[in-house]
Amino acid sequence: MRPSRWLCAGLLLAAAPVFAAPESCENVKNDISQRIMNNGVPESGFVLNIVPADQTDKPDAQVVGHCANDTWKILYTRTSSGNSAGSGAMQDGARTEPQ
Helix, strand or coil, X not given: CHHHHHHHHHHHHHHHHHHHHHHHHHHHHHXXXXXXXXXXXXXXXXXXXXXXXXXXXXXXXXXXXXXXXXXXXXXXXXXXXXXXXXXXXXXXCEECCCC
């Protein structure tokens, strides 16, 4: 039974980075969210989603970051409560699109 214990322990250790990815991605997502809000976009004006890097991009979404060694990407989507999508309009002298 000992080999199976070592095997289970080895599998758990090997899977640890996969389980850790969402936490590190949440940190990156929070940093990006703060930057977008600092550029004048209201919090209700956009959504950030963490998706696998190999997932096809949605036409209305923009990739604004990567995390977990580029295995995940962060997509930015404007909501109807934000300024018009893709306009690049200036509001109070601040650029409204993510940098």
